Amino acid sequence: MNLQWLAKLSWPALKHQAGRQLLALLAIALGVALGYAVHLLNTRALAEFGSAAATLNGKPDLVLRGSADGPLPEQAYAQAAALSGVALAAPVVEGVAQAVDAKGERFSLRVIGWDALQSGPLSPELLPTQGGSPLALLDPQRVSLNEAARRRLALAEGQVLTLRASAADDGAPHSLDFRTAGANAAPGGPLAVLDIAAAQQLLGKLGHVDRIDLRLEPGLAPQRWLAGAKLPPGSTAAPPPDENARLSDVTRAYRVNLGVLSLMAMFTGSFLVFAVMSLSVAQRLPQLALLGVLGMTARERAALVLSEGLLLGLLGSALGLLLGWGLAGLGLRLLGADLGLNGGGSAPPATLSWGMDQLPAAAVFAALGLAVSLASAALPALAVRRMAAAQVLKGLGGDRLQARMPAALGPALLVLGVALALLPPWATLPDVPLGAYAGMLCLLLGGIACVPALLKLAVGTLAAVHDSPLLLLARERARDQAGEASRALAGVLVALSLSVAMLVMVGSFRDSLDHWLTQMLPADLYLRSSLRVSSSPGPAQGAPLPPATLAALHDAAPDLIKRMTQQRSGNIVVDGAAEPVAMLAREGIDEARLPKASALAEGPGVPVYVNEAMRDALSLKPGQALTLRLAADGAPIAAHVRAVWRDYARQSPALMLPLGDYRRAGGDVHVTELYVWLAGGLTPADGVARLKATLPQPQDLEFAAADDLRGLSLRIFDRSFAVTHWLQAVALAIGLFGIAASQSAQVLARRKEFGLLLHLGFTRGGVMRLLALEAAVLSGVGALAGLALGLGLAAVLVFIVNPQSFHWSMDMSLPLARLATLLAAMFGAGVLATLAAARRAGLGDAVRAVREDW
Structure with missing residues (x-):
């Protein structure tokens, strides 16, 4: 069967269950969007910082500084300029001054003092681009402002700007008045460019400079020149620092942790997609079986289900990329071009621009969304491939759709997760706890694999305490259908355990910070x-x-x-x-x-x-x-x-x-x-x-x-961690939608079972009580398993991830009230979702439910 026929058969199925498929589509799109938006914002922040640093540092071959990290005497400039092989030497003075903005509030303004004729070729972005000329910077009473400073100060050309600064040696404050003379194109936070003499007087650095930028003669390698150069006394020379790489190293842990957190919705959404695909297959088993009897091979039936997952993945990934682009653009407009790095909101608004360099990242996130969708459709596709078409047409063979997991798989994954989490950090990435992340994934999968055994244990314990027909039926179903129940619970178990982990980690951090502030x-x-x-x-x-x-x-x-x-x-x-x-x-x-x-x-x-x-x-x-x-x-x-x-x-x-x-x-x-x-x-x-x-x-x-x-x-x-609460809410909502879809699939698949119970004397209320009991046991096991698993994940976050990533240890504390509310909400939502699915399935028509077996 070719792709055209697969598409023709898949599209009606997607249209018939548009509501549930839309939920799956949104789950994929939201996961892709959050991950892609975080990546775009992180990339833009690094690019903005790197651009600003490159502008302020200029483009010299070497930078001359004091060997004791202090200022250089002015005579070092003449000595450096006279060195053989030096084509250009430019002295620079740097500092911070205080200004009063248009609202009357004081703020810090970065100050660069330079000789425009010498430094202009090295830092052309600092030259006036409008309303002035390079010669204006030779006037010690003139100042050039970048866009961020002009927005903050709201000064017209030629207006007076008063700068106040403190000398580093004695802290004595003093003020100087300047007149604005044009604007420069320096990116980043507020910046003022002055003549070097005025900057020395303002910053209390008369007779000294902070650095001397050197440009060597063409063809002269910096390292080779350094080997034979006799530098001024008390100075050292080195290539300009790569501030972008430094910031990337410093913020790597934060960016990785935020990226992992943003993918939480995608991981949870995979279980919703699985639930939707399972429900779709359960509703169409007779049609799929009929296609098999009419000549469709088992491989083609599996390809049909996978094609639906492929279509969902393609649409969801495309929508996610567009949504992620929009979220990143909104973040830039709200935070400014520097994403709040300089504070004060003084950076001008920024927009994203598409380039071929962004194509690999977009392809990666699109591939992730597609992989999630295909992986979620793989098990239903395998079940359809294994089903006996003739038996399914007779209402039999439903057990072939279940895949049983080895009983030891869950405990083995839990032990593996603990072992991975305890691994030491990698030498090349000491601040990225890769072992801890792998361990948390194994703990999540191990917790899901342990649900069937926990469910059997819970129902068996209840049946041993109180013997009743409802408990007997629930115990037998738990014995035979525990794997199906664990798949129904997987999404909400992951969402709940991650929410518990983040809730405990954030609460522990906040309590530790509060105690630390009290001590400090x-x-x-x-x-x-x-x-x-x-x-x-x-x-x-x-x-x-x-x-x-x-x-x-x-x-x-x-x-x-x-x-x-x-x-x-x-x-x-x-x-x-x-x-x-x-x-x-x-x-x-x-x-x-x-x-x-x-x-x-x-x-x-x-x-x-x-x-x-x-x-x-x-x-x-x-x-x-x-x-x-x-x-x-x-x-x-x-x-x-x-x-x-x-x-x-x-x-x-x-x-x-x-x-x-x-x-x-x-x-x-x-x-x-x-x-x-x-x-x-x-x-x-x-x-x-x-x-x-x-x-x-x-x-x-x-x-x-x-x-x-x-x-x-x-x-x-609280503002810094507000995003974690939103991501928790999104993941938990996806998980609850997943359990609702899974319970709908189970109720639909059991209509004949319920019809038989009604024929045997059960009332509709009795069937509803049976479902309520099963849902209560399932949700209770899920809540307790999610709590235990979440506490284990929280321990990994508190005692391993945070110390490795941020070098912060903390004490673990439990927000009992919030945890109780979270568990109660999950338990109630699970029970209500099951009862609502049962009502929609129309359990009262007993004859119709079993007529296909006559």
């Missing part, structure tokens, strides 16, 4: 500068608090401040680490309140508390010796790992050490954060009001109460 925020108020200073290379950091502010706080009345501790945030070099790590030098570390992930240990040198990311990156243990340096070429500082602490604020390595030890080792005396305990009777609001009236220049300070910070952090957490 012991004071009443927290104070820091609202200004930022450049930490090139690296993100901007909080500016030091001005000495006048510290003096005013120390002189504050005792009825205002009861106690105050200081903290210095910055970076520190650790021998063995590839890059400087984040540092918190804190006064008066309270080890009793510190959220420790290990026991305390003694050792020589300065006690250091490392976070879990640093422990994993350097394979550290409590008591192990460390060597710290305040700069790359600084003197070594002996230290030891006092303890490992939980750090939910970072995924990158960080350490904490006593402020006194940091200063005795040669660290500066700057303070970047203050912890303030108010005098008795003062509320945080009253304390902030009095401090603002006492301190000089309070507009340059940020005040936050502990409760406000805790509430803000938890709100951000």
Whole structure:
């Protein structure tokens, strides 16, 4: 039989059951759409960041920086430009300034100071594209803004822009006025391009530059030139960093986890497609059998069912790709071109553009949808191929449609799943728990395979406790049809177990975060500068608090401040680490309140508390010796790992050490954060009001109460995980539709059985009670199995996936009320779906139900 005849036979079947087929189609489309949309958004985010980084870094062959990751003296520029083989040398100053937007709100503005004549060939995107000229950037009173900054500031050409910045050395804030002179084409967040002299004055870097971009003479290889070049003293040269690759590495775990989560709907939807295909086959068994008697071979009957699955897969995948494209476009319009990476919503809206480079990803997701559909149709197709056509026409041979699984398969898959989940991470992908994902898949399949045995055990236990005809019939059916029941329950079991797992994981994370915030925020108020200073290379950091502010706080009345501790945030070099790590030098570390992930240990040198990311990156243990340096070429500082602490604020390595030890080792005396305990009777609001009236220049300070910070952090957490709740709801809804379709198929296939029971004396109410009992047992077993399986998956997520992916350990907690509500909803939906299917099947017509056997 050719494809044309298969299509002609398949299309009427799809039209006859359009409602159920539409559900299957939507399940495939939704799974493809979610996965494809997440992929598009992740790809666009990386591309946007890479484009912005390439623009800001320019296109030099080499970048000259200070060997201690600090600024270079200006004379290094003349020395670098005079080196043999250097065709172009361009000095650059980088920093962060504060501006006031059109709404009167302060925000951080990235600042680039350059020599337009030297840097223009290396960074043409920073040149004015409209309303100005390159020569305007030689005017120290002029500033060029990119699109994000212009949208945020809403300034016309020639208007005054006041920028406020803090010098990195003493934190003293000062302001300078500029006039807008054209726009540049730099992508990303708000950016201002200034003349290098103006940037040095604004950022407090007179006499210094942050980097020198070098372009070598044509044909000269950078590595070969470096081997023979004599660089200026105190400098190092290297190719420009691949920021796109760095961000890809840093965010890989997040992107993989979100991608796996987005495919949850597709995995659950496969069971709905299977249920729909099974129902379609069950309703058409006589017709398929008649085709077999009329000459259609078993292979052709199977091909007919598979062609229906193929058609569903093609239509669902195509619809899913279109829907995914639309969802990704909506996300870009809501979040902006940077997808919220820069915050503030200042990035201009973006749209997706199709290119041949996107074809492979679209083909992969389309193939996934098609594979799900074909795999879901495979078992019904196999059953149709194996059926005896003549017996089915007589109402016999229905048992041939069932495939029995070995009893040991379920336990074996569960054991395999646990073993895979406990595998160590791969050396090439240490932050992607591939073994854990494979283990979770085996646990899901093993749980489904264990349902027949659990169902038999449950019904047998009930029959042993109370003997009745209904329980006897339910027990015999469970003994003979347990495999069919497990297939009916598979979709909702997967959805329920995944929902339980995500519910427990998110709840555990939230509770652990709340407890961590309580431990890390012991004071009443927290104070820091609202200004930022450049930490090139690296993100901007909080500016030091001005000495006048510290003096005013120390002189504050005792009825205002009861106690105050200081903290210095910055970076520190650790021998063995590839890059400087984040540092918190804190006064008066309270080890009793510190959220420790290990026991305390003694050792020589300065006690250091490392976070879990640093422990994993350097394979550290409590008591192990460390060597710290305040700069790359600084003197070594002996230290030891006092303890490992939980750090939910970072995924990158960080350490904490006593402020006194940091200063005795040669660290500066700057303070970047203050912890303030108010005098008795003062509320945080009253304390902030009095401090603002006492301190000089309070507009340059940020005040936050502990409760406000805790509430803000938890709100951000809830927004971040809101997508998981939507994905859970989608997967659970698909699972419930699946059990409804499966129960409809079973009721339809059992009409003759019910008709016989009615002839033997059962009333219609008795048959309905039998169905209600079977549905209650099935749903109860499914709820309990889903709960147990979900808790096992949650344990994998909490104790394996999160520590490997994000280097965050947490305590497992159970949201009992939500779990009870979820199980009750699943149980009630399963019973109601079965009874509704029975009513639609018309069980009251006993004669019609069995007439085909006469």
